[in-house]
Amino acid sequence: MSVVYLNGQFMPAEDAKISPMDRGFLFGDGIYEVIPSYGGRCVGFAAHIQRLQQGLAALEIHCALTEQDWYELVQQLIRQNGAGNLGIYLHLSRGTDTKRAHAYPKNVPATVFAYCFEIAAEPKADVNKAPRYKVITATDLRWQRCHIKSTALLGNVMHHQQAAALGLNECILFDEQGFLTEGSSTNVFIVKEAVVITPPLSHKILPGITRQLLLSILRQHSPLKVEERPVSKDEVLGADEVWLTSSSKEIAAVIEVDGQAIGNSEPGPLWLQAQQLFSEHKYSY
Ligand code: PDD
Numbered sequence: 001m002s003v004v005y006l007n008g009q010f011m012p013a014e015d016a017k018i019s020p021m022d023r024g025f026l027f028g029d030g031i032y033e034v035i036p037s038y039g040g041r042c043v044g045f046a047a048h049i050q051r052l053q054q055g056l057a058a059l060e061i062h063c064a065l066t067e068q069d070w071y072e073l074v075q076q077l078i079r080q081n082g083a084g085n086l087g088i089y090l091h092l093s094r095g096t097d098t099k100r101a102h103a104y105p106k107n108v109p110a111t112v113f114a115y116c117f118e119i120a121a122e123p124k125a126d127v128n129k130a131p132r133y134k135v136i137t138a139t140d141l142r143w144q145r146c147h148i149k150s151t152a153l154l155g156n157v158m159h160h161q162q163a164a165a166l167g168l169n170e171c172i173l174f175d176e177q178g179f180l181t182e183g184s185s186t187n188v189f190i191v192k193e194a195v196v197i198t199p200p201l202s203h204k205i206l207p208g209i210t211r212q213l214l215l216s217i218l219r220q221h222s223p224l225k226v227e228e229r230p231v232s233k234d235e236v237l238g239a240d241e242v243w244l245t246s247s248s249k250e251i252a253a254v255i256e257v258d259g260q261a262i263g264n265s266e267p268g269p270l271w272l273q274a275q276q277l278f279s280e281h282k283y284s285y
Contacts, residue, residue, distance in 0.1 A: 005113065087248055250282075
């Protein structure tokens with residue numbers, strides 16, 4: 001039986017209840033994080049909490065928990081759930097009002113929820129065992145504030161379903177000008193002639209923590225050239241390698257985009273190098 005945290009208390013999952021008047025339920029009015037943890041060690045913990053706090057500030061949701069408070073809460077949650085390979089889900093909504101009204105209510109405390117779920121073992125830099133992703137492309141039809149990790153994910157969910165309905169793994173998105181934004185639940189990198197390229201941060205993409213760690217690790221620990229710049233669809237289709245990054249996948253090699261092979265349809269040599277470096281250094285940030 002899993003143990004969850006809700007509004008200051010740890011409890012069995014089935015005892016955790018919130019009101020249908022919660023603004024997270026009514027409006028998707030909240031912020032969330034997913035933090036990977038292996039044997040009790042979290043990857044990018046401080047960066048995840050910083051992004052959470054930036055999201056809460058952007059939405060003017062007040063929460064007194066400090067990074068240390070979050071650390072203790074998460075460690076306790078991990079201990080109570082067996083410290084295996086866990087995704088830690090943190091979710092804060094603007095809280096429960098007495099009525100449904102769009103304006104932010106005053107003096108309503110945030111709803112704070114955390115739980116963990118089992119995830120696959122730590123990804124390994126092993127071409128034979130690496131998952132091979134097949135993706136489609138679509139025009140990005142989400143909102144203009146994708147840098148906020150909002151629980152209002154319907155746009156992402158619908159794009160993800162476009163791929164899932166075809167039995168594919170991800171839908172990668174392009175803005176109205178035809179430039180790459182991100183995947184429905186991942187950031188995207190391409191490799192061309194040994195240069196690692198990813199779109200720059202903007203309101204069009206989530207500032208992914210895996211993206212951030214990978215950029216830092218490549219810049220500090222490899223001689224590879226790394227660029228953050230706009231990427232066109234032709235560049236994606238003509239790339240030597242395409243990668244997806246996210247907390248649970250780390251760096252996932254894409255072998256097919258819109259039915260077209262990428263490279264030789266296998267995880268490429270730079271993917272191997274990047275995943276090796278990531279595995280080696282991910283706990284140092
Ligand atoms: N997804 N872009 C989007 C739209 C995402 O939802 C995610 C993460 C990422 C990668 O971010 P990070 O490296 O910080 O995990 C990029 C999470 C895991 C989810 O919604 O489950």
